[in-house]
Amino acid sequence: EAGVVQSPRYKIIEKKQPVAFWCNPISGHNTLYWYLQNLGQGPELLIRYENEEAVDDSQLPKDRFSAERLKGVDSTLKIQPAELGDSAVYLCASSLDRANTEAFFGQGTRLTVV
Amino acid sequence: GQSLEQPSEVTAVEGAIVQINCTYQTSGFYGLSWYQQHDGGAPTFLSYNALDGLEETGRFSSFLSRSDSYGYLLLQELQMKDSASYFCAVSLTGYSTLTFGKGTMLLVSP
Numbered sequence: 765e766a767g768v769v770q771s772p773r774y775k776i777i778e779k780k781q782p783v784a785f786w787c788n789p790i791s792g793h794n795t796l797y798w799y800l801q802n803l804g805q806g807p808e809l810l811i812r813y814e815n816e817e818a819v820d821d822s823q824l825p826k827d828r829f830s831a832e833r834l835k836g837v838d839s840t841l842k843i844q845p846a847e848l849g850d851s852a853v854y855l856c857a858s859s860l861d862r863a864n865t866e867a868f869f870g871q872g873t874r875l876t877v878v
Numbered sequence: 879g880q881s882l883e884q885p886s887e888v889t890a891v892e893g894a895i896v897q898i899n900c901t902y903q904t905s906g907f908y909g910l911s912w913y914q915q916h917d918g919g920a921p922t923f924l925s926y927n928a929l930d931g932l933e934e935t936g937r938f939s940s941f942l943s944r945s946d947s948y949g950y951l952l953l954q955e956l957q958m959k960d961s962a963s964y965f966c967a968v969s970l971t972g973y974s975t976l977t978f979g980k981g982t983m984l985l986v987s988p
Binding site: 767768795797804805806807808809812820855857859861862863864865866867868869870871872 | 909911919920921922923926928965967969974975976977978979980981
């Protein structure tokens with residue numbers, strides 16, 4: 765069974781440019797998360813989807829970040845415009861449903877803003 | 879909000895036993911999870927405790943005391959491949975979202 769797939773693996777962009785990350789969760793997993801991980805820190809939730817509905821986006825900086833999960837499967841996270849402080853690893857995870865306690869993480873996208 | 883405390887770094891030698899502690903402050907606590915993350919890799923699930931007591935999975939065990947808001951991960955027969963960061967994470971009643979601690983870097987030496 766394929767795990768959570770993210771692309772790209774690495775991305776370097778100049779500040780003020782837009783960037784997008786893509787995530788394909790495990791087949792059949794209804795819950796999808798985007799986390800941000802800074803160096804030496806634990807993952808921090810940006811947004812959680814139940815199927816195609818964003819049910820927890822309180823930590824998402826909505827002035828520059830946006831996300832979508834069309835048809836309740838793949839998801840895209842976008843930053844526009846990117847700032848230097850956005851440099852981090854962006855992790856996507858999925859779980860079977862909201863009651864499931866085990867989350868499966870992708871390898872992440874390491875973003876560097878220069 | 880929620881807060882979790884765990885040591886930043888632990889060192890041990892191969893074959894030894896190490897315990898990584900985690901204390902938490904949260905309302906609506908539902909369960910405590912542990913994840914392992916190798917450098918540059920994805921966090922991977924190790925264990926989950928919703929009830930008080932010890933859960934054992936091979937060389938790894940996890941303990942929870944809800945009354946003390948405390949848990950720990952116990953790693954036995956340490957191997958070099960166990961060198962990684964270990965995160966405790968809490969989940970709240972009715973929600974699957976995990977709130978992670980800052981992680982403990984475990985360094986296993988020969």
